[in-house]
Amino acid sequence: MTFNTGAMHCPKCNSNKIVKNGRTHYGTQRFKCQKCGRQFVESPTRQPINHSKRELIDKLLLERLSKAAITRVTGVSLRWLQYYVNQKYY
Structure with a gap:
């Protein structure tokens, strides 16, 4: 069953x-795009x-x-920072 609202769109493909x-x-309710398969929540508390x-992190x-x-x-x-440092290292 498709949950079709005018206000909600996939953050990846805009479907x-x-x-x-x-x-x-x-x-929190999780949603999935039927077009691209991306999973997301409607109002994420964490932003990129x-x-x-x-x-600033690089300078520090x-x-x-x-x-x-x-x-x-x-x-x-701390988890994100360690991931970021590892990416920088490689």
Whole structure:
């Protein structure tokens, strides 16, 4: 059964052919696009890290600050920061 609303669109392909697809571990309704298969929530609380914040993180890494200090200053999670550092390394 397609959940078709005028307001909700897939963030990847902008299709409006959306179906409910369970809940996240926080209890938020999850949706799935029938066109591209992308799973998403309607109003995500976490947003992608923008370019200016990534530049700040790069500068803080060059200053050899600890990862814990960088997470406190920038507000990113320690898990995301470790993933980002690993990507930079490779």
